[in-house]
Amino acid sequence: MNDIQWESLMKDLKTKLPVNEELKDNLRQSFVNKRSKQQHHYRKSLISIAALILCLVLLSTLWPNDKAVPKAQAASLHFFNSFSLMEQLGKENSSGMAEYKGTIYLPMKNRGLYAYDKKGLYKLEAGNINFVRVSPSGDELVYVKDGSLYIYEISSKTSRTLLKSAASQEMLETPSWSEDGSRILYVIKKTSDGVSSKTEDGSDNSTGQISEINVKKGTIKEMTTGSYPSYISGHNAIIFENNNKIIRRSLVDGKESVLDSGQYPSVSNDGAYIAYIKMQGEPALQDIWVADSDFKTSKQVSHNMLVDAWDSDTGEPIEGKQQPRYTFEEPVWSSDSRQLFVYKVFHTNVVWKKLMQFEVSETIAPPEAIVAGSIQALIYRDEDYAHSFFSYDPGYLKGTSPRQVGYKIIKSGQQNGKEFVDADTYLSYANPFYQIVTTRYWVSKGESGYLIDGMEELNNQVVSASSESVNMSTNDEAPQPIFALKDIPQETNWVNDKIFNIVYQESKGTVFFTLNRQKGNQMRLVLLKYEVGSKQFSEIATLGEVEDSGLMIMDSEQKYVAVEVQIKGKEDTIVYDLDRHKMSMLSEEILGEKAMAVHTRFWNDGKLTFYAEMEGRDGFFQFNPESKK
The missing domain is CATH 3.10.450.50 (Nuclear Transport Factor 2; Chain: A,)
Known part of the structure; x- marks a missing residue:
């Protein structure tokens, strides 16, 4: 290895070795306090330790761990838009969301910060919260409330102030954790009225001062100008946006380089990829892109298109004019870097958005x-x-x-x-x-x-x-x-009224149906089946005093039915286990916030995907009847 190759290798190692800023500060302070005659001893020791570390790094570089899994290039990845548990039927009311090991954290303007999983929606903190990020350990959240930064500790369910905005016309925005959780990047923006500079559709072309705060000490370091900063894990660098450009800044020498045009850069937790929103073409269309962290390769994830334009003032279509079908904002990676979330914004007679989830795969x-x-x-x-x-x-x-x-x-x-x-x-x-x-x-x-x-x-x-x-x-x-209604078995003192729902299982030639029975002012819903081959009726269960029923669906193995019902004016869903003859009311299975109404979606591998109206949004959940055993 010649001198030039050695110098190049040392420079590369220097940029890739992670810097522990807290340790560096502590060491610097300890050196100041030591007597001069000890400095020579420490200097020799540090040189020895540095040499040992360098040898270990060289060995790991020249002879990599057999267990290391090489990352595929961004250009070779495949992205599948999958319906996640936060898919909105109506207007999405969150912004700046984050994910950690299956739990979604949703900031909702003027409502608060919520945790959301397959079983429920849980309110963590009240207030005007619009952005959240999860610490690398998953133990803490940093969030923005009324333009200031706060830390939420998940185990104790308590919040503390991290940094208050210095003036009424200043907003702190878009915090991001360092790889070791010791530091947080954030943006300081000056505003004319003390409110966020975002427009109604969520776009934000303004820039601010990017700074870094030490979480424990509270010390602050100014870094550069821009917005949406993130650390790049394992690279001693950050990524951010400034004037519609994606920029990388070295934390070693402060050198900045423009990587591409775009907005909202988001780094995957493993530091391998960067997602961002890029506008291109004529007429210009926004799309989601993903690049390697060094931008060696990149891939277009979404494919926008033109549609008839709308007048935002009148709410009417504009004849002969077209506009992009949608715009995008705030992409963010899952904690395992295998999913990518992004807000898709629609501009019709009203501006509304939905939260998309992409599954990331190499096949x-x-x-x-x-x-x-x-x-x-x-x-x-x-x-x-x-x-x-x-x-x-x-x-x-x-x-x-x-x-x-x-x-x-x-x-x-x-x-x-x-x-x-x-x-x-x-x-x-x-x-x-x-x-x-x-x-x-x-x-x-x-x-x-x-x-x-x-x-x-x-x-x-x-x-x-x-x-x-x-x-x-x-x-x-x-x-x-198939059969006459008059042939349906009667129940003593009760009158068969009408059939609400039907499901036909072709493989077994069986018709499942729900029947309303009445006795005076009383009514109840009964589940029955009819075997076409044997022409036999069987009464399966009474589902309760139901006023109305809108839909019934059955899983592919014919083990469970889900029936949408109305009981005492409230819309709910009953799941009935046909084998064990057990009934579950889905509103009682949802944890956290109270559901106002519950509706089915579909069965998949014995699990029911359903949604509930709660906290101004439609939350999707999964119910596994097997877990009730």
Whole structure:
């Protein structure tokens, strides 16, 4: 190794070795206090220790650990937009969210800071909170409340002030933890009225003073000018935005370099990737990009498009003018760097946003997952996302009455050299109606993975109730009666009123249905089934004094049903275990904040995804009936 190579290696090691700022400060102070005759001894010791550390670093560099897993380049990653547990049916009311090991932390303006997982929504702190980040250990949160910084300790459920804004016309924003949790970057912005400089759609083109605070000591160091700063783990550098440029700054020598144009840079926790929002093209469109932390490669994640423009003042479409379908803001990585969250902002007659979640993978999704994803998008009522699985414009797919409520992948294979996936899609709605549509999806593999090239309906069955009977129609043929309503078994002193819901299980030829029974002013909902082959009725359970029922769905293994009901004016959902004959009320299963209404979405692998209206938003949760054993 010649002198030039050695010097280059030392420079590279210097930039990559993590600096413990607190230790450095302590050592500096201890040196000042020591007598001069001891300094020579310490100097020799430090030289020896430095030499040892350098040898160890060189060894680990030249002979890397066999257990080390090399990171894939950003250009080779694949991003799948998946419906997460925070998918909003209505207007998203959070901003600056964060995630740690499956728990989502949601700041909600003028409401507070909430923790959100598969089981519930929990209020941690009240107030006007708009941004949060989780410490590397997951033990603490730093959040912005009314323009000041606070620390929330999760174990003790207590908050303390980290740094107050110095004046009424100053805001502290977008804090970010260092790799060891000892320091926090933040931005100081001057405002004219003491409020955030963000516009209604969440964009923020202003810059401020980026500073760093030592969490324990409270000492502050000014660094540079910009916004949205983050440390790059393992690189002794930070990333930030300034004047629509993504900039990297060395913490060793303060040197800054422009990496790309863009906004909202966000570094993955492992320091491997940077997500950001980039505008390009003519007309200019915003999209999500992900690059290696050294920007050696990059990849466009989203693909925006033009749509008819809206007048923000009148709330009316502008004839002959177009605008981007959406803009993006505040991407953030999950704690394991395997998911990427971002806010998608829509600009129609009103400005509203939704929180998206991308799954990050080094392999492409198989054809079955693509077809399943397209149907799930329709179950979640997201026409725009459903179209992203197609190589062409499939037209309107989302059903309303009836609507998609479930699916099952039947098989996949090849025909005449073309790949296909067959799937059943289940549709239903408030009326006693159930439809099974069997579709063949033709798929092909492109540069970004599989897409659907075409659809072919193979079979169509409808089971519905009329005033006299329950009927079945196949492939649009005339309906044929399955059983007459008068043949449904009666209960002493009770009158059979009407059928609310129907589910048909084709594999076993069984019709499940709910029936309203009345006795004077009393009413109750009963779950029954009818075996088409044996022509036998069976009463399964009484589900309670239910005033109305809007929907019933069943898992693919026919072990559970979920029934939307109205009891004493409140909308709720009952899950019934058909094997163990046990009933659960989902509003009672949600932890934390009280649910105002509970509705189903769909069954997936024996778990029910459902949503509840609470704290001004729709929270998605999962219920596993097996856990009730």
